[in-house]
Amino acid sequence: METIATNEKIKLTPKDFAPEADVKWCPGCGDYSILKQVQTIFPDLGVPKENFVFISGIGCSSRFTYYMDTYGMHSIHGRAAAIASGVKAANPELSVWVISGDGDSLSIGGNHFIHLMRKNFDINYLMFNNQIYSLTKGQYSPTSEKGKITKTSPYGSIEEPFNSIELALSAKASFVARTLDRDPKHMQSILKKAHAHKGTSFVEVYQNCPVFNDGAFFAFSDKETKNEEAIRLEHGKPLLFGNNDEKGIKLDGLTPVIVNLQEQNISVDDLWIHDENDKTKAIFISRFFDTTFNDVAFPRPFGVIYSQERPVYEEILSAQIEALNASKGRMSLDRILSGEKTWTIL
């Protein structure tokens, strides 16, 4: 999302965004990295400090609000999106950030989540996905993989997980991205883009919970596996991955295929070029998740998967108010009190 900077020179540093309160996440928690990256990029966003507002739900992730020296409300489980909508509708000047977990967003808050995407307030939505309910000490979540052993699924979860990216796209999110805690630089660039995007920016952050779901995403960050298991998307660049970028993805009709550039003698120019603005392709990319194509599993995409400018809720609202005000004029309170039909008793 974007907020107009004031004329005032703001020379803030990451430290300006760290309050005195102790941060109380477990040692090694991925949430620390997210906090650090947010505090790192904030001084450069050109937003006066007092215009940042964090709204979070409930969960380890949602404690984030207390650890940012900005305005903020740590609210109730699942409802941050709805509260943030009211904040933004009331004051479009504010830079509103929602912090939520996979359970907070997709279980209890699922309804608010999809409607926020659809309504497209200019809000940044960070969902810390650790594929577990952490604050309640380790139950499976709507993003936990099938078969997951947790305290409430001792014999394995029998539920199909959500693909959050696909869900956000289907709910008409105007900006959809994925990043992870163990790649600070990538996260910073995604956060900046999310901020720059005007509209609801949904960012799924893969976050390690060392206590209840350790290593859930290590395949995407460990040196030995990350180049095979993950693919970095960049607008206008071909879909390349592998240790030496020797692999690429092509669209064969309506089926994505993985090719080996050298072995199959295929030029980079023939590959799928990532176009953030193409929703159809974005939906394909979102499905590089647990879907296989011709029995082939695809690397997990990271980066901006989809981004499309479209009018934002609070601006349409203000424009409608202004237009009506100009055409109809404000009614005086006396006129409102009297209504259209009155009679007088002498």
Add this chain to the structure above:
Amino acid sequence: MEASERGIKKSVSIKEMDQVVVRFAGDSGDGMQLTGMQFTDTAAWFGNDLSTFPDFPSEIRAPIGTVAGVSGFQINFGSTEIYTPGDKYDVLVAMNAAALKVDLPRLKKGGVIIANIQGFDHKNLSLAKYPEGIDPLEGSITDNYIVHKVDITRLTKECLADQGLGVKEVERSKNMFVLGLLFWMFDKPLDYTLSFIKEKFGKKPEIANANAKALQAGWNYGENTEIFVTQYKVAAAKLPAGTYRNITGNHATAIGLIAASEKSGLPLFLGSYPITPATDILQELSKYKADGVKTFQAEDEIAGICSAIGASYAGHLAVTTTSGPGMSLKTEALGLATMLEQPLVVIDVQRGGPSTGLPTKTEQADLLMAMHGRHGEAPVIVMAASSPSDCFETVFEACKLSVEHMTPVIFLSDGYIANGSEPWKFPKASEVRNIMVSFLDRPNGEDGSLQPYKRNENLVRPWIKPGTKGLVHRIGGLEKQDGTGNVCYEPANHETMIRLRAEKVKKIADNLPLAQPETGNTNAKLLVLGWGSTYGAIKTAVKELLTEGYDIAHVHLRYINPFPRNLGELLNGFDKVLIPEMNCGQLLQLIRAKYLVPATGFSKVQGMPFTTVEMKEKILKTLKSA
């Protein structure tokens, strides 16, 4: 028609009446609500005092002709003060057999039935489940009434024969014929409705014409046929001088909110999800966009209240509207607003519960939920409106207390007063009080620090808007340290904060008006203590019994939490206290628990308001009991 053809002016007797109750009843598609409203507006315009009661089924269009599809509109109008829509009616308009079946039981003996005979054909009689061969308009069922059988459908068709209109349009004008006939019966002018028709169908002159013609034809029918020989005259009421409008409770609520917004200088935000009978407020406020009112139709009631909490945090006058089922959904968020100590007005237009219950019928059974329906110790202000026009003053006061005391307020209305209407001597804008709001703009701690939960003499914390320079801080649902508002789990602090939040609400009573009798003396033998929409029935019953010489009084509560500070003392002045409620005794519980007075309850939970007669009977019985 017959008489005029013969050119003879028939003789009509004129009957003067103090008040008359008319019930319009027909199929949901017969336009009875509109007819009733037009009749109401004309009576109001003419200067009658009045009270109305629209009574419709929850199905939009139940199968035509069935009992389930009957829609009624009742009006009590008079030359005296009117507080209720009336127990029983003098005139019943029955557009079909089902309408007669549903509404005949409450027609006064000797009352008038105007029946649309095409609605009483074989098919309609069987749809209404009258036994085969029984025509209720003939014989014992309607023996005790004056029955006017009018072929409204045919007469409307005839008068519109040359208008080139389709069958449907002609059908739809039937209600105008009825209205015209009623205007003749009650000697009311057609002008008001004629101008309404012109306005409403301005763009469709042929429809406007047809409606006007049908209206006039109905009037002529009364004037010229031999069937109708009596006209009733109800003189204008001696209401206090001033300018009036007719208003429903929901509309009064909507403009009360607008007035509070204007008088506080705070923009109005309504987060809401449609639900009967509260939807009207959302719909009405949605019309005021040009005036800057922001209405947000949320995805559910939880989002409704949560968006309002967000808007309140950002500095708006924030409101959420709902009815019982939605109220249940809002409870967790209401607890958050209580914990945050953030202004918020929650409007519950009660209906019959539990669950979906009686969605279009009235009840007062959400009182204990309003008082206690949150987890933890979470007191909020609870207020109730007593009549349609009182919704204005009460919701305005709710907004004022909410923003001035940084607390959620629950405003209780109900289906009866929400849809019912009465004349309202509305105030001038300049007569409406101001609401004092200030936002903190600098640190408030003695040492120059920010203390978001530091309290003033009323124990009220400051309202701090995000965007205010130098006051960056966090709030949340976790327990807070006294003063700083920082998260704090210390046992003693938790108790301190619970008591502070409760004391803040309790202290509001210091500045509230004292309770005093509406009518009767403070040391009467019996007090009738009411709250909310029972006002009209209690007021009428007590007034009548006072003139009959009984020693009773009526006190009506607008504030239920906190109660007026003299209430206990006041209650002790009466020998007996009777509490009528449309629930199983909820205020009764609160009063007995708090004041230890041996009050007795009078409860009715039928989705229908109390009648004056049953109220009087109960009062007399209670007076006579040992």
